[in-house]
Amino acid sequence: MTRRRACEVLIGLVLAGVSFLGVLYQVNEAAAAKGEDGGVPKLICPLH
Amino acid sequence: MPVTARPWYRRPNAIVVAGCLIAIITFGVRTSFGLFTDPLTEARGFDREAFALAIAFQNLLWGLGQPFAGAIADRWGAGRVLAVGGLVYAGGVALMAQSTSPGVLTLTGGVLVGLGVAGGSFTIVIAAFARLVSPDRRSWAMGLATAAGSMGQFLFAPLGQSFISAYGPVTALMLLSCTLLLVPILATALTGKGDEEDTGEEDISTRQALRAAVTHPSYLLLTCGFFVCGFHIAFISVHLPPYLSDQGFSKGLAAWALSLIGLFNVIGAYTSGILGGHHPRRLLLSGIYLARGLAFTMFLVLPITTASVLVFSALIGLLWLSTVPLTSGLVALMFGTRHIGMLFGVVFLSHQIGAFLGALLGGTIYASTGSYDTMWVLCILLSVFAAIVHLPIREQRATVAVVPGAA
Numbered sequence: 001m002t003r004r005r006a007c008e009v010l011i012g013l014v015l016a017g018v019s020f021l022g023v024l025y026q027v028n029e030a031a032a033a034k035g036e037d038g039g040v041p042k043l044i045c046p047l048h
Numbered sequence: 049m050p051v052t053a054r055p056w057y058r059r060p061n062a063i064v065v066a067g068c069l070i071a072i073i074t075f076g077v078r079t080s081f082g083l084f085t086d087p088l089t090e091a092r093g094f095d096r097e098a099f100a101l102a103i104a105f106q107n108l109l110w111g112l113g114q115p116f117a118g119a120i121a122d123r124w125g126a127g128r129v130l131a132v133g134g135l136v137y138a139g140g141v142a143l144m145a146q147s148t149s150p151g152v153l154t155l156t157g158g159v160l161v162g163l164g165v166a167g168g169s170f171t172i173v174i175a176a177f178a179r180l181v182s183p184d185r186r187s188w189a190m191g192l193a194t195a196a197g198s199m200g201q202f203l204f205a206p207l208g209q210s211f212i213s214a215y216g217p218v219t220a221l222m223l224l225s226c227t228l229l230l231v232p233i234l235a236t237a238l239t240g241k242g243d244e245e246d247t248g249e250e251d252i253s254t255r256q257a258l259r260a261a262v263t264h265p266s267y268l269l270l271t272c273g274f275f276v277c278g279f280h281i282a283f284i285s286v287h288l289p290p291y292l293s294d295q296g297f298s299k300g301l302a303a304w305a306l307s308l309i310g311l312f313n314v315i316g317a318y319t320s321g322i323l324g325g326h327h328p329r330r331l332l333l334s335g336i337y338l339a340r341g342l343a344f345t346m347f348l349v350l351p352i353t354t355a356s357v358l359v360f361s362a363l364i365g366l367l368w369l370s371t372v373p374l375t376s377g378l379v380a381l382m383f384g385t386r387h388i389g390m391l392f393g394v395v396f397l398s399h400q401i402g403a404f405l406g407a408l409l410g411g412t413i414y415a416s417t418g419s420y421d422t423m424w425v426l427c428i429l430l431s432v433f434a435a436i437v438h439l440p441i442r443e444q445r446a447t448v449a450v451v452p453g454a455a
Contacts, residue, residue: 008188012318015195019314022202023307029209030303 057237063180064189066237067173068196070130073231074137074169076200077224080208081157087217088145098150102158109162111400117167118175118389119254126176126389127239133167134231140164141228145221168231170197171396174372175389176238178380184325186380190373191321195314198369202310250384257387261394266441270378271398273333276434277371278402280340280427284309284364287410291420295352305361312365320370329374329381334438336374340367341431348424382446 121129140160147153173193181189211220261267289302343363379392413422
């Protein structure tokens with residue numbers, strides 16, 4: 001594996017790791033949410 | 049001619065880092081607006097419709113403003129547009145916090161923020177990367193920017209929520225506005241128009257470039273394909289939770305589904321950027337839309353279970369914004385980088401129109417039939433359509449006929 005490819009993989013793992021922590025946060029928040037919309041995150045796609 | 053050494057903040061790695069940070073901040077702030085729906089409407093005495101109208105205007109102005117912001121970036125440099133866009137965005141968010149009537153909220157959170165997002169975020173960063181990053185790393189950088197922007201939602205959701213909990217929605221918006229002031233600073237790394245003078249691109253005007261693009265079959269096919277992308281993801285974003293609720297699933301599962309889409313979106317966008325640097329982009333795009341069609345079909349035909357919902361979410365997440373680095377890369381490949389901001393802005397506008405229709409038709413069809421089945425079928429048909437239209441795209445530099453005096 002070249003150094004460049006290793007960097008690409010490492011960056012990908014960091015992105016995925018941070019996002020996975022974000023998933024856990026969102027799901028925990030959703031589980032704790034109350035009210036009519038409680039349970040569904042109000043954010044998802046950055047393009048919308 | 050003596051070569052002047054670039055300052056550290058204008059070197060390729062610094063450019064990529066700065067662009068990704070801009071994508072994280074601008075998208076992160078924007079996706080956190082949903083957290084303010086209830087607190088801000090309660091604090092200011094609005095109803096939800098007023099907040100929704102402001103966000104609808106924001107989307108509209110973003111889409112309509114994108115080609116113009118892109119054209120200005122092509123002419124004056126992405127760094128300047130990002131700096132001004134970031135300031136407008138920050139101002140819009142700050143004034144949004146101070147809005148005391150629905151009309152003012154529409155002007156601030158809708159019009160100002162929409163224009164700020166058009167000038168200060170994602171597509172302009174992509175255009176800057178197209179010019180400033182070397183062709184062999186361009187696709188990777190575009191994928192990285194897309195993934196970073198998507199990851200922004202995961203960083204700013206807890207940040208926005210903690211601001212709201214600690215200081216209330218008004219102060220929280222002011223604090224988010226302050227984070228947006230980092231954009232003009234980061235934009236200094238993305239100034240300049242690259243080295244297009246050395247790439248042999250024709251020196252044509254914005255009007256000539258637009259005319260050449262809209263009469264080029266491959267560009268039109270690409271634009272049609274991106275329309276379908278917007279249609280799909282807006283429909284899923286808006287209507288998947290109520291669909292799951294109709295099927296008897298808990299809101300907790302909807303939360304998992306949307307979060308998984310977000311997670312796999314980051315992975316998919318980044319991976320497609322890497323793949324786009326090594327494989328024909330039109331075939332990758334065709335494969336993505338075909339895979340979306342298969343995922344929709346399986347989801348519609350097979351018995352719906354918790355497992356199938358989670359698998360569907362992961363699959364759709366992988367295919368979510370993976371189209372962006374490939375589509376923007378194709379525009380750069382076909383027409384060069386001199387007018388990439390404006391030309392990708394036009395393609396992006398078609399995406400936003402598709403998104404508008406996807407969200408709208410989902411609601412309209414459900415209201416008239418009491419079911420989303422027709423929409424799922426429409427999504428499948430559009431997937432097939434998009435998979436087909438990408439195949440004849442000619443993945444090579446388009447020949448632009450320069451008509452003297454036509455500028």
